[in-house]
Amino acid sequence: MAHRFRATLRGPADLVITQVGELDSSASGAIAFIMNPKYLPALKRTSVAAVILTERLLEHYQGPALVTKNPHACFARIAGWLNPEARPAAGIHATGAVDPGARVAASAAIGAYAIIEQGAVIGEDVVIGPGCFVGRGSVVGRGSCLHARVFVAHGCRIGEECIIHPGAVVGSDGFGFALEEGKWIKVPQLGGVCIGDRVEIGANTTIDRGALHDTLIGNGVKLDNLIQIAHNVEIGEDTAIAACVGIAGSTRIGKRCMIGGQVGIAGHLEIADDVQVLGKSLVAGSIREAGVYSASVKAERADAWRRNVARLNQLDDIARRLRELEKRISAESTKADKE
Amino acid sequence: MAHRFRATLRGPADLVITQVGELDSSASGAIAFIMNPKYLPALKRTSVAAVILTERLLEHYQGPALVTKNPHACFARIAGWLNPEARPAAGIHATGAVDPGARVAASAAIGAYAIIEQGAVIGEDVVIGPGCFVGRGSVVGRGSCLHARVFVAHGCRIGEECIIHPGAVVGSDGFGFALEEGKWIKVPQLGGVCIGDRVEIGANTTIDRGALHDTLIGNGVKLDNLIQIAHNVEIGEDTAIAACVGIAGSTRIGKRCMIGGQVGIAGHLEIADDVQVLGKSLVAGSIREAGVYSASVKAERADAWRRNVARLNQLDDIARRLRELEKRISAESTKADKE
Amino acid sequence: MAHRFRATLRGPADLVITQVGELDSSASGAIAFIMNPKYLPALKRTSVAAVILTERLLEHYQGPALVTKNPHACFARIAGWLNPEARPAAGIHATGAVDPGARVAASAAIGAYAIIEQGAVIGEDVVIGPGCFVGRGSVVGRGSCLHARVFVAHGCRIGEECIIHPGAVVGSDGFGFALEEGKWIKVPQLGGVCIGDRVEIGANTTIDRGALHDTLIGNGVKLDNLIQIAHNVEIGEDTAIAACVGIAGSTRIGKRCMIGGQVGIAGHLEIADDVQVLGKSLVAGSIREAGVYSASVKAERADAWRRNVARLNQLDDIARRLRELEKRISAESTKADKE
Structure with a gap:
């Protein structure tokens, strides 16, 4: 059965799973998945019937497990299998x-x-x-x-x-x-x-x-x-x-x-x-x-944003003035070096 | 009746209101509201049957008035009462x-x-x-x-x-x-x-x-x-x-x-x-x-905008060069002070 | 007939057009249009039955042509005429x-x-x-x-x-x-x-x-x-x-x-x-x-963009510091001139 979902079962062969859930689910017969190590604390606390995880995370969990390369994909397949679409009659x-x-x-x-x-x-x-x-x-x-x-x-x-x-x-x-x-x-x-x-x-x-x-x-x-x-x-x-x-x-x-x-x-x-x-x-x-x-710009406090965005219309001017200053200082230090 | 709309009536008790409108409405029996003092000129010219306003604006208007803390809310309630939704039969x-x-x-x-x-x-x-x-x-x-x-x-x-x-x-x-x-x-x-x-x-x-x-x-x-x-x-x-x-x-x-x-x-x-x-x-x-x-940026004339927005891609560079100049000038004036 | 589409026909009066298409269309009886000279190469290669074009582009094409001031509008009218909407019966x-x-x-x-x-x-x-x-x-x-x-x-x-x-x-x-x-x-x-x-x-x-x-x-x-x-x-x-x-x-x-x-x-x-x-x-x-x-900002590579956009929040600061430097350098050079 695990094979159908491209996974290997670690645990009792008669494991009964009735629904998918999250690691903090308290439903009986639930199966959850973990991909991101940041959820390891939730994995330690979990009381689900089984967990879908990668080989790499297996050592952090003692309960029944489905071991697979892609736990999210495995979870999706199991969820689909447990919850077939209700199709109307032909x-x-x-x-x-x-x-x-x-x-x-x-x-x-x-x-x-x-x-x-x-x-x-x-x-x-x-x-x-x-x-x-x-x-x-x-x-x-x-x-x-x-x-x-x-x-x-x-x-x-x-x-x-x-x-x-x-x-x-x-x-x-x-x-x-x-x-x-x-x-x-x-x-x-x-x-x-x-x-x-x-x-x-x-x-x-x-x-x-x-x-x-x-x-x-x-x-x-x-x-x-x-x-x-x-x-x-x-x-x-x-x-x-x-x-x-x-x-x-x-x-x-x-x-x-x-x-x-x-x-x-x-x-x-x-x-x-x-x-x-x-x-x-x-x-x-x-x-x-x-x-x-990307061209995304993140929202900031409106007062600070307004101050900064107002300068956008001066940006070309700012760039030119900066270039001007650089030239001038460069010229002056050349002059100073010569003196 | 005014009470039902959380307001006090100033004017004849037999005041008849038939519809909501704006201050410049010429419909008979209309009631309008004012919250923003910038509409005081319109208030002075108005010919509506009654106006909903706050205590504070009352002195600017001589006609029949509903006085309330929140004229917009009062207006909304009266509008709803005068215009019940046409509900289909059960x-x-x-x-x-x-x-x-x-x-x-x-x-x-x-x-x-x-x-x-x-x-x-x-x-x-x-x-x-x-x-x-x-x-x-x-x-x-x-x-x-x-x-x-x-x-x-x-x-x-x-x-x-x-x-x-x-x-x-x-x-x-x-x-x-x-x-x-x-x-x-x-x-x-x-x-x-x-x-x-x-x-x-x-x-x-x-x-x-x-x-x-x-x-x-x-x-x-x-x-x-x-x-x-x-x-x-x-x-x-x-x-x-x-x-x-x-x-x-x-x-x-x-x-x-x-x-x-x-x-x-x-x-x-x-x-x-x-x-x-x-x-x-x-x-x-x-x-x-x-x-x-906020992260809103207001549209400007496209030619000016294009010139400025092109500099966005140099912004990190601009900031670094400015920092560089500041350091250099600071160092030079320290040097000048020492000389 | 050409007249109805605000165009002049250059070519046989018995020209038969059955559908609109693009210059590279291989359908028989197709008519295409050209407005932009960048499509002149496609015009030279085309095998359509006729082309809609302006007087100015006429010299580039030897086949049957509809000559008009606005080829796109003429094309739209012909397309509409050849493809009347299927209207349901009254x-x-x-x-x-x-x-x-x-x-x-x-x-x-x-x-x-x-x-x-x-x-x-x-x-x-x-x-x-x-x-x-x-x-x-x-x-x-x-x-x-x-x-x-x-x-x-x-x-x-x-x-x-x-x-x-x-x-x-x-x-x-x-x-x-x-x-x-x-x-x-x-x-x-x-x-x-x-x-x-x-x-x-x-x-x-x-x-x-x-x-x-x-x-x-x-x-x-x-x-x-x-x-x-x-x-x-x-x-x-x-x-x-x-x-x-x-x-x-x-x-x-x-x-x-x-x-x-x-x-x-x-x-x-x-x-x-x-x-x-x-x-x-x-x-x-x-x-x-x-x-x-316009206020459009074009997407760039996300890593470069992130570096630049982070500076947006310093833009007011950058503008002030630049002004400061300018003043200082201006004062120093005045001082230097006086010395």
Whole structure:
């Protein structure tokens, strides 16, 4: 059994685990994990039924243990196994409005007041929650789950085993206008959205359809809540993006990137693989190399901050005056040396 | 009558007020308020039927007045009394999908296309607007109002007399993943969301359920639109948060805090009671003391700004060179003194 | 035909165009445009059926061309003409809940599970998508389209030929509270929202109703996704606002402004006509003159950034010490001159 979770059991083979918890949990049958040595005191005090830990921390704990290289991943797998998602029964709810020209797999579940338009294809084991909308010709792949009130426009593709949370909007028009004599003329958004497998999309996140080609979200991408993905953005595999991020049009983000909360990324940029951007930063130019990037400024006491930030507008002046002083002193000491 | 609004009437006892307005309102029967002396000119010109003001400003106005310590609060109460919310009639709309295993109070109103799942409990005088969703086992307390299209997931608790605006999502999964060899493994989100009494939640705001324990929103908390509250955040009583704020996981915010618009607060922090954070600031460390905090930088003309901000990347260098110059000049004048 | 798109045809009068594309498109019958000379290499290589360009670039291309002053606008018009919106048939869907006291034009289309409340007026050729809500007494003008799941509260007015994307919320309560002894008292929001003609509103964008007067969105305004417009904001004609912007209460924005993504604008400000604010900036004071404004700071390598940003808190000190040095050196050189 431990093997299934990529771990080795140290302890009784008949160990019974009923739920995951934290080290300070008092629930019976709980299993917790520890990765960070700073929690060693909690480990010493713990009364959980078993602990997931690395070989290295094993000596600090005498009780039943699952030993593994990656306790957090092991914990996630056990938690998932102990808490399978409650999936609704297969079939179309009496109030589900499925167009006769749509194709819904027999094992799929379509919720109350959901709408499936003509030509849409709903795969095996898919869950379409109550109030969801899947537009003309869109495809939802095997095993994906759209929680309640998800909107998927026409001509979009959702891969397999995706999870989309309530209020998310996939395939709304990109923000494309031509300016003519001070007025905006709408540019029709003719592309779609193509989402890979195992993608998770957070609540009220919006992903716009492309202008001419598709907006692309790679396999394994994880998007938090209230994120804006503009038209023709491409996001590489296994990139994770925290809440409230905005990504402007046609920007390409690499694989395995980690984008912090409230980050803004300008349009038409290239971000390399394995780039990490810290929370609230603005990415205004392409990033060609992996690494950690930041423009975050930490809040301070407002009175001190105001004094300091006021000088920001003098910064160029300060730099010039400093250079001036340096030159002058350098000249004077040369003069002095000569005298 | 004035007493009911914590005020004293100066003027005719048969004064008739029909609506609230501003000092420059020309509507008949209007009542306005003044707190800030900068509006004294408007007070002198006003033709409203009555004015709410403090003792201190009373001498500046001869007409009918309600005298009170807090004119804004008095105005709010009178406005509420003159404009009671139009509540729909009690009962379940013909298209409301209420599970037989849910418990709905007779005085509650369930709107069109609303869905109430098994085990949910809807209290007395509750309004569940059209298209809302209340998941398995969730509780909505007495007198609360969920406007149209609110989503409350399973296992959540909304207190009494709460107001939740359209598109808000309560109880979506927290953004929890374990990283294993470059891939993300979902960590099931097993907690819920627990919301106190008299909480207001803005349109399209999202509040994630906890990972193991509940996300907690205290009594009297006011949340504006498009806010993201991550899993296991705790918000203390009577804290008010403006629009577009993002709060990362497990952060605890104190009581009576005021968080400005677009503020970002990192995860696992502690924010004390009575902290005020100015708009667009990043809170990246715990704040242990009450007070006002800021990292806001005001927009300037772009050309001047670009010149100054370019120097930011030289700031450490500037500071070092300045220190160098100071030492050198200090050494020289010591030398000069000795000569 | 070219005339209809404000262009002159150079090439065969029987030129057949079937779709818009990019210069590198290999589709037959495609028409592309070029504005920026940096794409001249792509122009030389292109195999599209025709190109839209200016007089000035005409010499660089030998094939069929549409010559016009504004190729992007011409492209937008042709794209729109080739790709008319698929409008649903007129009539009320069997599951559309239209109150008998509402007025729906015969040419309007009301989608599945849409709700039109008493006294609402739905104009000619309007499309109300599935799951939309139009509240008591609200008006939707001729030719406007509300995509799925749009919420329009009571007492609001949408002009003609507007487009509103899924999840948008128009007319939710403004964030208005009076503070009394540490508690918030709700101030009823009695105004509405008044939206002009040809306005586009992005997915999950929220526009709050006014406190006493209406929130006003001028003709031709374009709003991207996930924008927050607070109560009593006024936005002038043809202003375009990118995603994730937040605008606080009672601020007035001029005509033809362009507001970048994630910009925050504080409350009670005046922004002149023709102001451009660069992405992620904070506007904390009124802007009286047209021009480009910014407070954007670009992300850098985190280690270099941390070193520099740490000095921000010393900036006032640095400026004072520099001034001190300047004075001292100036005094010394005066002294030296005298000696």
